[in-house]
Amino acid sequence: VDVISSSSNPTVRSARRLVSARGRRGAGGRFLLEGPEGIRAALTAGHPPTVLLATEAAAARHAGLVNQARRGGAQVALVAERLLAGLADTTTPQGLVAVVGSVAAGLDNLPARPRLVCVLVEARDPGNAGTVIRAADAFGADAVVLTMGSVDAEHPRAVRAAAGSLFHLPVLTGVAWPALRDALRDRGLCLVGADPHAADTVAAAPLHQPTALILGNEAHGLAAAARDDLDFVVRLPMHGRAESLNLAAAAAVLLYETANRQWTVRRKEAAVGR
Amino acid sequence: VDVISSSSNPTVRSARRLVSARGRRGAGGRFLLEGPEGIRAALTAGHPPTVLLATEAAAARHAGLVNQARRGGAQVALVAERLLAGLADTTTPQGLVAVVGSVAAGLDNLPARPRLVCVLVEARDPGNAGTVIRAADAFGADAVVLTMGSVDAEHPRAVRAAAGSLFHLPVLTGVAWPALRDALRDRGLCLVGADPHAADTVAAAPLHQPTALILGNEAHGLAAAARDDLDFVVRLPMHGRAESLNLAAAAAVLLYETANRQWTVRRKEAAVGR
Numbered sequence: 001v002d003v004i005s006s007s008s009n010p011t012v013r014s015a016r017r018l019v020s021a022r023g024r025r026g027a028g029g030r031f032l033l034e035g036p037e038g039i040r041a042a043l044t045a046g047h048p049p050t051v052l053l054a055t056e057a058a059a060a061r062h063a064g065l066v067n068q069a070r071r072g073g074a075q076v077a078l079v080a081e082r083l084l085a086g087l088a089d090t091t092t093p094q095g096l097v098a099v100v101g102s103v104a105a106g107l108d109n110l111p112a113r114p115r116l117v118c119v120l121v122e123a124r125d126p127g128n129a130g131t132v133i134r135a136a137d138a139f140g141a142d143a144v145v146l147t148m149g150s151v152d153a154e155h156p157r158a159v160r161a162a163a164g165s166l167f168h169l170p171v172l173t174g175v176a177w178p179a180l181r182d183a184l185r186d187r188g189l190c191l192v193g194a195d196p197h198a199a200d201t202v203a204a205a206p207l208h209q210p211t212a213l214i215l216g217n218e219a220h221g222l223a224a225a226a227r228d229d230l231d232f233v234v235r236l237p238m239h240g241r242a243e244s245l246n247l248a249a250a251a252a253v254l255l256y257e258t259a260n261r262q263w264t265v266r267r268k269e270a271a272v273g274r
Numbered sequence: 275v276d277v278i279s280s281s282s283n284p285t286v287r288s289a290r291r292l293v294s295a296r297g298r299r300g301a302g303g304r305f306l307l308e309g310p311e312g313i314r315a316a317l318t319a320g321h322p323p324t325v326l327l328a329t330e331a332a333a334a335r336h337a338g339l340v341n342q343a344r345r346g347g348a349q350v351a352l353v354a355e356r357l358l359a360g361l362a363d364t365t366t367p368q369g370l371v372a373v374v375g376s377v378a379a380g381l382d383n384l385p386a387r388p389r390l391v392c393v394l395v396e397a398r399d400p401g402n403a404g405t406v407i408r409a410a411d412a413f414g415a416d417a418v419v420l421t422m423g424s425v426d427a428e429h430p431r432a433v434r435a436a437a438g439s440l441f442h443l444p445v446l447t448g449v450a451w452p453a454l455r456d457a458l459r460d461r462g463l464c465l466v467g468a469d470p471h472a473a474d475t476v477a478a479a480p481l482h483q484p485t486a487l488i489l490g491n492e493a494h495g496l497a498a499a500a501r502d503d504l505d506f507v508v509r510l511p512m513h514g515r516a517e518s519l520n521l522a523a524a525a526a527v528l529l530y531e532t533a534n535r536q537w538t539v540r541r542k543e544a545a546v547g548r
Contacts, residue, residue, distance in 0.1 A: 127401065131522075131523055134520060134523075138513075138518070139512065139513055140513025140514040161520065168515040169514065237537070238413065240415065241411055241439070242408050242411035242438070242442065245408065245409055245412050246405045246408060246437075246522070246526075248522070248523055249526035250526075252519060252527050256510065256530070259511075263511070263513065
C-alpha cells in the first residue's frame with residue numbers, strides 16, 4: 001500500500017488549503033473533519049466525506065469506519081503521520097482527517113414551524129459557535145443561525161466543538177439581521193434576547209411559546225440594530241460576583257430553560273389528550 | 275522613560291517562565307494575567323500583581339489601572355510590544371500582562387457550610403476549567419474543586435476563560451478524591467454526579483439541598499473511583515441527537531438548575547418568616 005509522504009501531493013495540498021477561511025471559501029465551503037467521532041457523525045447523517053486521509057495505524061484501528069467512508073464514495077488515502085498532523089488543528093486528530101462538503105445553509109432552510117431557534121449575532125469565537133451548535137442539538141433546537149459578520153461555523157475549532165452536531169440540525173450562516181428578523185416573525189417566533197445587564201430575568205419571558213433566542217457578541221453584547229427589534233431582553237439570575245457567563249455557557253443555559261418549559265407544556269397537553 | 279526591549283531582561287525572563295506549567299510550579303504558582311479586565315478583577319479582589327508589564331501605549335490608555343497596581347505594590351515596567359506579545363497566550367493582550375501570586379487553595383479552604391460546590395474530576399481542558407470557574411462564580415457557588423490529575427486552573431487559557439472569577443471564590447486544586455469525598459460529606463453536601471448516560475434526569479436529585487456537583491473528564495466521563503461514592507448520578511434531559519454537552523456547558527446548566535432550586539427554597543423560607 002502506498003503511503004503519501006510528500007507535502008506537495010495534490011490530495012494533501014488541497015486538503016491543507018481548507019485549514020484557512022479563505023481556502024474554504026475558495027473550495028466552495030468544503031471543510032475538514034478531525035478524528036473518528038466527527039467522521040462517524042457525518043456518515044450517520046448521510047453526509048459522507050469526499051476524501052478521507054488516514055495514517056496507516058489509524059486506518060487499521062478504524063477499518064470499519066474507513067470502509068464505510070469508501071462505500072460512501074470517499075477517496076481514501078494513507079498519509080504519513082507528520083503530514084496528517086499538519087492538517088489538524090488538534091494536537092491529537094487520532095490519525096484521521098476527512099474533507100466534507102459545506103453544511104452551511106441559507107435563510108430558506110429555516111424550518112417552517114420551528115419551536116426553538118438559537119441565533120448568534122456577530123459571535124466571533126469559533127469554539128463558542130461550535131459549542132452552541134452542540135448544545136442547540138442536545139436540547140432539540142430546530143436550527144442555529146449565525147448572522148452576517150459572525151465566525152465561520154466550519155472553522156476547524158468550531159467543527160471540533162460542535163462534535164458532530166453540525167450534521168444534525170440546519171446551521172444557517174451569513175444571514176442579514178433584517179431578513180432574519182422578518183423570517184423569525186413570519187414563523188410566529190417570540191424574539192428573546194440575552195443580556196447580562198437586562199432588567200428582567202428569564203422568568204419574565206414566555207419561553208414556553210415558540211422562541212428564538214438571540215445572543216450577541218462576546219465582547220460587545222447584542223448589536224443595537226438587533227436589540228431594538230426584540231420582544232424581550234432578559235438575563236439569567238446571577239447570585240455571585242461574575243457579571244456574566246461565557247457566551248456558549250449562557251446559550252446552553254437558555255436553551256435548557258426554554259426546552260424545559262416547552263416540554264413541560266407539551267407533556268401537559270399530551271396528558272389531557274390534545 | 276525606559277522601555278525594555280531586550281528579551282534577556284530579568285523581569286521579562288522571569289515573567290516568560292510563567293507561560294509553562296513547569297515554570298509556574300518552579301515560581302511557587304505565580305501566574306500571568308492578560309489584559310485590563312483580569313488585572314482589574316485581581317486588584318478589586320485585593321490580590322494585587324507583583325509585576326505589571328505594559329506597552330507604552332497601554333500604560334497611557336490604562337493610566338488609572340497602572341497607578342492602582344503601583345499603589346498596590348506592583349513593580350511596573352514598560353516593555354516593547356513584541357516582548358509583551360511573547361508573554362501572552364491571547365493574540366490581543368491589549369498591551370498589559372501582570373504577574374500575580376497563586377490563588378490555588380487546598381482542602382482546608384473548603385468553606386464550613388457550603389450550599390453549592392462544583393467539582394471537576396480529572397478535567398483536562400484549561401478553557402473548560404476556566405469557564406466552569408466563571409459559571410460557578412456567576413451562580414453563587416461557594417467553591418470550585420479540581421481534583422488531582424485535573425488541568426492547572428492557572429494555565430493561561432483557564433485564567434482567560436475564568437475572566438476574573440479566579441479571584442472571587444475559593445478554587446481548590448490537586449485534591450485527592452477520597453479526602454475530598456470525606457470533606458464534602460462532613461459538610462453535609464449531597465454528592466450529585468453528572469453523566470449523559472445516567473438513567474435518571476436532574477429531576478430525580480434533591481438539588482434544593484446543599485449539593486456538590488461532580489463532573490468527570492471530557493473524554494472518559496466520571497472516574498469509577500469517584501462515581502461509586504456518589505449519592506446520585508443524573509443527566510440533563512436531552513431532546514435532540516447530540517449525546518452530550520461540552521463539559522463547561524453541562525456544568526453551567528447544572529449550576530443554574532441547582533442555584534435556581536436552592537434560591538426558590540430560600541425565598542419561600544424568607545416569605546414565611548423563617
